[in-house]
Amino acid sequence: MKNILVIGSTGQIGSELTLELRKRYGNDHVVAGYITGSEPQGELKNSGPSEIADVSNIAQLEAIVKKYNIDTIYNLAALLSVVAESKPRLAWTIGIDGLWNILELARQYNCAVFTPSSIGSFGGGTPLVNTPQDTIQRPRTMYGVSKVTTELLSDYYHIKYGLDTRAVRFPGIISNVTPPGGGTTDYAVDIYYSAVKGEKFICPIGEGTLMDMMYMPDAIRAAIDLMEADPIKLIHRNAFNVTAMSFAPENIYAEIKKHIPSFEMEYNVDSLKQSIANSWPDSMDDTCAREEWGWKPSYDLSSMTIDMLEKLSSRLK
Numbered sequence: 001m002k003n004i005l006v007i008g009s010t011g012q013i014g015s016e017l018t019l020e021l022r023k024r025y026g027n028d029h030v031v032a033g034y035i036t037g038s039e040p041q042g043e044l045k046n047s048g049p050s051e052i053a054d055v056s057n058i059a060q061l062e063a064i065v066k067k068y069n070i071d072t073i074y075n076l077a078a079l080l081s082v083v084a085e086s087k088p089r090l091a092w093t094i095g096i097d098g099l100w101n102i103l104e105l106a107r108q109y110n111c112a113v114f115t116p117s118s119i120g121s122f123g124g125g126t127p128l129v130n131t132p133q134d135t136i137q138r139p140r141t142m143y144g145v146s147k148v149t150t151e152l153l154s155d156y157y158h159i160k161y162g163l164d165t166r167a168v169r170f171p172g173i174i175s176n177v178t179p180p181g182g183g184t185t186d187y188a189v190d191i192y193y194s195a196v197k198g199e200k201f202i203c204p205i206g207e208g209t210l211m212d213m214m215y216m217p218d219a220i221r222a223a224i225d226l227m228e229a230d231p232i233k234l235i236h237r238n239a240f241n242v243t244a245m246s247f248a249p250e251n252i253y254a255e256i257k258k259h260i261p262s263f264e265m266e267y268n269v270d271s272l273k274q275s276i277a278n279s280w281p282d283s284m285d286d287t288c289a290r291e292e293w294g295w296k297p298s299y300d301l302s303s304m305t306i307d308m309l310e311k312l313s314s315r316l317k
Contacts, residue, residue, distance in 0.1 A: 015044055073113050117167050118171075143276075191253070
């Protein structure tokens with residue numbers, strides 16, 4: 001990677017990924033792509049170049065690729081799970097039609113492409129415990145359907161055209177920087193905010209609902225490490241299972257109470273979020289990522305909780 005375009009740079013993952021890439025590759029070599037109404041702010045705006053990059057506008061994307069001599073594209077444009085269920089056509093337009101534009105452009109200009117998949121790509125018939133790398137994927141949400149399609153389409157371009165496509169299946173991502181944006185696992189971010197603010201947390205996910213999770217620093221490292229990996233060693237390009245921890249709401253609640261004994265939580269289950277969560281694995285097997293490109297998370301629930309509470313406390317109090 002020499003010149004990088006991050007599409008969706010102002011989103012939950014993109015904002016932190018863009019800054020980390022600039023630290024590693026130089027500010028001028030990483031372009032923050034955004035859509036109108038989601039302009040970069042603060043350090044993201046001031047530390048390097050930014051351009052409007054709408055995945056539905058291939059001419060606009062081509063102009064950026066040519067202007068900055070882009071060789072790598074991080075395509076993070078997508079609607080998250082709950083939002084996608086309310087706007088399925090838009091979710092498809094952004095996730096699939098947009099990806100088609102990016103892959104066609106990448107084929108023309110020989111760019112590598114990273115398009116993340118998700119735990120949401122699994123569904124009915126998938127083994128829920130220690131979900132294998134290669135297994136049945138029959139999601140029943142538009143978010144999941146679009147993610148499976150991105151995996152298959154990215155593989156197609158690699159096999160047919162030799163395009164360097166790579167991806168991971170992210171679990172729920174927990175960040176102390178960017179607020180959640182409409183995902184099923186967002187409760188695991190919201191709960192920390194409530195704890196630091198001294199508020200009772202109303203949990204929309206039922207007790208005992210296990211889901212894979214990952215702290216943002218690990219997610220950023222996974223996205224970069226995979227793109228830096230030796231392509232000869234990659235068998236499962238699109239997409240690798242990656243995970244760091246699996247927990248239910250009562251587990252994260254108990255961990256927070258170790259540090260804030262007065263913290264309270266009660267349940268008010270959101271039927272849509274719960275139905276989505278029930279269709280996802282309790283835990284994923286990420287052996288292939290560990291063996292093929294050395295994946296290993298740095299944070300577990302305990303160390304993440306300490307860091308989340310420390311960072312949020314310094315910012316919110």
